[in-house]
Amino acid sequence: MLALDGIAKHFGGIRAVDDLALTVAKGEILGLIGPNGSGKSTTVNLICGLYPVTAGRITLDGRDITDLPTHRRLSEGIARTFQNIRLFGGLTVWQNLWVAQNAPAHRKERGYLARWLGGSKQAREETGRLLDFAGLAHRKDELAANLAFGEQRRLELARALATRPSLLLLDEPAAGMNAEEIAALDERIRELKRQGYTIVLIEHHMELVMAVSDRVCVLNFGRKIAEGTAAEVQADPAVRQAYLGTA
Amino acid sequence: MDFYYGLAQIIGVHTLLGLSAYMVLLTGQVSLAQAGFAAVGAYVAAMLTVLAGMHLFPALLIAGIAAATIACAVGFPALRVRGLMLVIATLAFGEAVRLFFFNFDYQIAKGEVRVGPLGGEGFRQIRYFPENGWTTFEVMLLIWAIVAMVMAALWWMDRSRTGAVLRAVGEDELAAQSVGINLTAVKVSAMAAGGFIAGLSGGIYAHYTTHIEHANFGVVLATFAIAYPILGGLSSVFGTVIAVVFIQGVLIEGLRFMGDWRNLLFGALIVLAMNLRPHGLLDPRSLAMLRRLVGRA
Numbered sequence: 001m002l003a004l005d006g007i008a009k010h011f012g013g014i015r016a017v018d019d020l021a022l023t024v025a026k027g028e029i030l031g032l033i034g035p036n037g038s039g040k041s042t043t044v045n046l047i048c049g050l051y052p053v054t055a056g057r058i059t060l061d062g063r064d065i066t067d068l069p070t071h072r073r074l075s076e077g078i079a080r081t082f083q084n085i086r087l088f089g090g091l092t093v094w095q096n097l098w099v100a101q102n103a104p105a106h107r108k109e110r111g112y113l114a115r116w117l118g119g120s121k122q123a124r125e126e127t128g129r130l131l132d133f134a135g136l137a138h139r140k141d142e143l144a145a146n147l148a149f150g151e152q153r154r155l156e157l158a159r160a161l162a163t164r165p166s167l168l169l170l171d172e173p174a175a176g177m178n179a180e181e182i183a184a185l186d187e188r189i190r191e192l193k194r195q196g197y198t199i200v201l202i203e204h205h206m207e208l209v210m211a212v213s214d215r216v217c218v219l220n221f222g223r224k225i226a227e228g229t230a231a232e233v234q235a236d237p238a239v240r241q242a243y244l245g246t247a
Numbered sequence: 248m249d250f251y252y253g254l255a256q257i258i259g260v261h262t263l264l265g266l267s268a269y270m271v272l273l274t275g276q277v278s279l280a281q282a283g284f285a286a287v288g289a290y291v292a293a294m295l296t297v298l299a300g301m302h303l304f305p306a307l308l309i310a311g312i313a314a315a316t317i318a319c320a321v322g323f324p325a326l327r328v329r330g331l332m333l334v335i336a337t338l339a340f341g342e343a344v345r346l347f348f349f350n351f352d353y354q355i356a357k358g359e360v361r362v363g364p365l366g367g368e369g370f371r372q373i374r375y376f377p378e379n380g381w382t383t384f385e386v387m388l389l390i391w392a393i394v395a396m397v398m399a400a401l402w403w404m405d406r407s408r409t410g411a412v413l414r415a416v417g418e419d420e421l422a423a424q425s426v427g428i429n430l431t432a433v434k435v436s437a438m439a440a441g442g443f444i445a446g447l448s449g450g451i452y453a454h455y456t457t458h459i460e461h462a463n464f465g466v467v468l469a470t471f472a473i474a475y476p477i478l479g480g481l482s483s484v485f486g487t488v489i490a491v492v493f494i495q496g497v498l499i500e501g502l503r504f505m506g507d508w509r510n511l512l513f514g515a516l517i518v519l520a521m522n523l524r525p526h527g528l529l530d531p532r533s534l535a536m537l538r539r540l541v542g543r544a
Binding site: 075086095100103116117 | 406407408409411414415417419421422423424426428429
């Protein structure tokens with residue numbers, strides 16, 4: 001459903017992403033890995049349109065979205081989380097979700113005005129479901145800034161889901177989590193796949209990536225050096241070299 | 248008694264100005280252009296009633312719309328700068344507006360005298376209220392009726408999703424964009440709404456003082472405008488009102504008996520207030536406490 005065709009991003013002389021081709025099929029989980037500075041986050045930012053590509057095209061479901069501004073890409077069904085959590089700290093937990101209920105699908109629904117005014121039953125049910133999914137129902141009136149770290153990560157995921165995306169970009173969702181929390185995250189990601197979301201997972205935590213990804217793509221110096229199933233990628237000599245150096 | 252009516256008028260006009268800055272500040276934009284918008288509103292409204300002989304209410308409405316249009320024009324370039332750069336840019340704009348009116352002549356003969364703005368002399372004889380027999384008390388009621396309407400509108404907006412979206416943009420623009428919020432639309436509309444309110448405040452100000460000049464709308468007024476919502480806190484529109492009453496009522500008028508010491512104490516008390524209440528005079532905690540008190544009663 002998502003296709004990157006020869007995209008490149010150069011910052012001055014630095015080629016953060018260089019001639020990268022990548023496709024994500026509907027309903028799959030693609031793991032995107034690579035050493036620090038290999039261009040993973042830049043790729044996500046290019047897909048979201050935070051900066052323009054130097055070259056190449058990005059298509060989503062066959063539509064060219066290369067020149068769309070960030071907020072419009074959301075209408076095309078993309079949502080993301082951030083490597084360093086970016087919540088609206090001064091808003092309450094449910095307000096964080098309310099703000100995100102802004103997709104064209106929401107606008108076409110009956111009762112959008114009521115949703116806008118905060119009195120829509122439908123909206124309350126929708127936030128309720130998301131809060132249950134994130135395990136935050138008991139904290140819905142708390143300010144987002146007052147949540148614990150793990151809760152903030154879950155809220156950010158729920159906020160991304162509130163925009164009713166079809167494609168989710170998760171930028172290092174396991175960063176800073178302990179083993180127990182990662183196990184819960186693993187389960188949550190599988191649940192999202194069951195619900196039909198397509199997911200691009202950028203992660204340093206190899207166990208998690210290898211466990212949940214249908215396919216793994218490895219970047220180094222802005223280029224794709226390997227792609228395949230978890231087992232294939234782990235056996236690839238180029239990947240070993242990128243991570244461990246020349247033997 | 249007229250002294251207190253006059254004071255209430257000042258507080259009312261400044262409250263409107265503070266609310267205009269509140270609106271813009273919610274989206275994280277620190278604007279020193281509010282005095283400039285007020286100047287546009289003041290001159291437009293006064294010219295309409297004095298030169299065109301228009302009724303006050305449509306004149307105020309048009310003044311608001313004129314200021315909102317100018318604010319829109321400021322809003323677009325302001326998108327590209329933020330933080331201190333935006334402060335400087337809006338400050339420069341405000342000064343440009345002031346200097347425009349410093350050089351602006353447009354006088355017509357009305358009977359024996361010539362009326363209209365005359366450069367550095369200012370715009371004299373804006374006599375709509377005395378000519379139509381309004382008493383100071385009635386003018387005060389009018390001002391506070393407008394303040395109440397604007398406050399009610401902003402309070403209601405704050406509780407709707409609009410308020411949450413404005414605050415979300417103020418908190419984190421990148422995250423706001425990522426949940427599909429159109430930054431341009433939100434920031435420019437906030438600027439325009441703020442401009443409209445500032446225009447209203449300028450329009451009323453021109454009519455109750457009967458004489459305006461460029462110097463009324465300088466950096467000092469711009470600083471006051473932004474100081475009210477900052478000192479009052481962004482939790483609610485009532486914070487801004489409390490800050491205006493505190494500054495205009497208590498500090499400026501209440502300390503008059505101190506003579507020359509007043510200015511010194513004025514600054515010191517503002518610093519003290521900000522240190523004691525870093526999240527504003529009406530911070531979230533006191534707001535929650537008030538809600539509980541009201542709920543119990």
